[in-house]
Amino acid sequence: MTQAAAPAPRRRRRLKLATPALLGLPVGWLVVFLIVPAVIVALYSVNELSLFPGPHSFALGGWYRLFHSGFMSLFWKSAQMSLIVSALVVAAAYPLAYFLALSGTRRKYILLLLLIAPFLTSYLLRVLAWKVILSDGGVINTFLVWVHLQAHGHSLSFLLYSRFAVMLVLGYVWLPFVALPIFVTLETLDFRLLEAASDLYASRLQAFLRVTLPLSMPGVVAAFLFVFIPTVGEFVTPSLVGGQAGYMYGNQIVDLFETGFPDWETGAALALFLIGVIAVLTVVFVRFLRIGEARAA
Amino acid sequence: MDVALSRNGRRIMRVFFALVVVFLYAPIVILVIFSFNKGSVPTFPLTGFTLHWYHEFLTNSDMQAALKTSAIVAAISSVVAVSLGILASIGLSRSRFRGRGAVTTLVLVPLVVPLVVLGISLLLLFHALGIQLSILTIAIGHVVISLPYTILILLPRLEQIDASLAEAAYDLGAGPFATFRRVTLPLILPAVVSAFLVAFTTSFDEYAVASFLAGSQQTFPLFLYSALRFPSQLPQVIAVAVVVISLTIVVIVAAEVWRRRVETRLEAA
Numbered sequence: 001m002t003q004a005a006a007p008a009p010r011r012r013r014r015l016k017l018a019t020p021a022l023l024g025l026p027v028g029w030l031v032v033f034l035i036v037p038a039v040i041v042a043l044y045s046v047n048e049l050s051l052f053p054g055p056h057s058f059a060l061g062g063w064y065r066l067f068h069s070g071f072m073s074l075f076w077k078s079a080q081m082s083l084i085v086s087a088l089v090v091a092a093a094y095p096l097a098y099f100l101a102l103s104g105t106r107r108k109y110i111l112l113l114l115l116i117a118p119f120l121t122s123y124l125l126r127v128l129a130w131k132v133i134l135s136d137g138g139v140i141n142t143f144l145v146w147v148h149l150q151a152h153g154h155s156l157s158f159l160l161y162s163r164f165a166v167m168l169v170l171g172y173v174w175l176p177f178v179a180l181p182i183f184v185t186l187e188t189l190d191f192r193l194l195e196a197a198s199d200l201y202a203s204r205l206q207a208f209l210r211v212t213l214p215l216s217m218p219g220v221v222a223a224f225l226f227v228f229i230p231t232v233g234e235f236v237t238p239s240l241v242g243g244q245a246g247y248m249y250g251n252q253i254v255d256l257f258e259t260g261f262p263d264w265e266t267g268a269a270l271a272l273f274l275i276g277v278i279a280v281l282t283v284v285f286v287r288f289l290r291i292g293e294a295r296a297a
Numbered sequence: 298m299d300v301a302l303s304r305n306g307r308r309i310m311r312v313f314f315a316l317v318v319v320f321l322y323a324p325i326v327i328l329v330i331f332s333f334n335k336g337s338v339p340t341f342p343l344t345g346f347t348l349h350w351y352h353e354f355l356t357n358s359d360m361q362a363a364l365k366t367s368a369i370v371a372a373i374s375s376v377v378a379v380s381l382g383i384l385a386s387i388g389l390s391r392s393r394f395r396g397r398g399a400v401t402t403l404v405l406v407p408l409v410v411p412l413v414v415l416g417i418s419l420l421l422l423f424h425a426l427g428i429q430l431s432i433l434t435i436a437i438g439h440v441v442i443s444l445p446y447t448i449l450i451l452l453p454r455l456e457q458i459d460a461s462l463a464e465a466a467y468d469l470g471a472g473p474f475a476t477f478r479r480v481t482l483p484l485i486l487p488a489v490v491s492a493f494l495v496a497f498t499t500s501f502d503e504y505a506v507a508s509f510l511a512g513s514q515q516t517f518p519l520f521l522y523s524a525l526r527f528p529s530q531l532p533q534v535i536a537v538a539v540v541v542i543s544l545t546i547v548v549i550v551a552a553e554v555w556r557r558r559v560e561t562r563l564e565a566a
Contacts, residue, residue, distance in 0.1 A: 096314055278410075
């Protein structure tokens with residue numbers, strides 16, 4: 001360390017004292033409005049707190065119902081839907097990001113903005129657009145009748161209020177965003193590695209499979225989780241376009257809290273289970289990134 | 298030889314890219330078309346051009362009240378989120394201290410918490426504390442959602458600027474506030490504006506958490522959601538959709554272009 005860079009002791013002390021003062025408010029905010037609420041949810045899930053007045057004590061009824069009342073199969077259904085959406089969306093976004101990052105096109109940032117712009121607009125309104133398009137009397141069905149591809153009264157009713165509708169809309173909503181993390185990893189890829197592979201007589205496919213794809217895996221996994229995490233707990237899209245068939249785990253949580261027969265105890269257990277699954281996934285992902293970094297170093 | 302893409306591969310990818318862009322924009326274009334369509338249901342064939350639906354939503358007082366509520370919630374929550382984000386980012390950029398990793402994790406956790414869980418847990422908190430739901434409770438929830446985004450925008454910018462500038466200000470006798478206002482803030486201003494816009498639009502568009510935390514006053518997304526159940530309101534909702542979507546695209550693209558320009562200028566200086 002050079003002398004000029006070494007801060008005077010007094011200033012260093014001032015900086016040190018300042019750090020807790022700076023972090024106090026944001027950390028305090030998150031403790032009060034994120035951590036404490038989570039603890040309260042946990043207390044509800046074991047009946048230490050209860051919606052209903054009167055005596056109540058520690059009980060695991062909520063957790064018992066979570067595992068024995070069909071909620072698990074609903075969770076698997078939601079997880080499957082999310083997995084399919086995430087996988088398809090990542091598979092579609094990869095070539096887009098690859099094209100932008102590696103084709104040497106000069107307008108890549110403009111094209112990237114073009115791709116992402118829909119993501120920046122209202123979520124609810126994009127879902128609305130699909131409702132207009134897919135409904136029985138909607139754009140697709142009336143268009144098909146209009147051009148005589150379809151007879152009156154024989155509308156394609158699977159289009160709306162189905163699993164298909166939920167998955168289509170979720171994919172539509174998340175596709176633009178997912179290209180971003182993949183683009184970033186491909187963008188920072190050392191192009192000389194590809195040239196070296198080519199010099200060593202690797203075909204383009206071999207170079208892709210053995211150099212580009214492994215190096216871009218962190219971006220791919222990040223992209224996958226960026227879709228999976230918000231969609232597995234989703235309730236807005238299924239409630240608008242899902243109907244009974246597209247009902248997801250998130251809808252169940254909402255219903256346990258908001259219907260005429262609320263069951264906050266079970267609802268809290270469902271919510272905590274969802275957080276637990278996501279926490280495990282996130283931790284595994286961060287580990288995976290660290291291992292990747294260590295290997296690269 | 299191009300090692301990344303063959304000529305045919307490039308051609309196929311270009312077509313694929315174009316198809317995806319069509320897929321992404323087609324629903325929006327369809328909304329635009331039907332917002333000018335005379336018929337009161339969005340069906341083919343089109344029945345003629347009208348501005349009626351735009352006129353109708355401009356005179357719909359419920360919708361205007363909802364827009365105003367959303368603007369207030371977004372203003373409060375984005376100012377609070379950016380202020381907290383600035384504090385956290387300066388604190389995190391400045392030094393390596395014990396617990397830095399834990400703090401970083403904590404401020405990023407809201408990114409992975411499902412909104413339904415966040416909404417319900419805050420609802421239970423306010424219920425336990427006996428706090429009445431209002432626009433303030435929505436704003437509190439929105440701060441939790443946008444705080445990580447503001448930090449992700451501000452922290453890289455703070456780490457870019459030369460720490461010796463702030464130290465020089467200290468050496469010249471400036472206090473922490475003067476240093477922040479006259480040295481740090483001007484340098485990070487473009488990032489602050491970006492963070493503010495992201496927080497504002499996030500809040501303005503947020504439905505899930507607001508649906509649990511709203512009192513008697515509806516925000517705009519809550520209004521939209523309830524309007525979707527009444528087919529008679531659909532055409533004017535489509536007209537609003539067109540206005541809102543175009544406005545957000547214009548504002549965000551303009552802000553991004555402006556930020557790039559200012560930051561290049563600051564770097565040149």
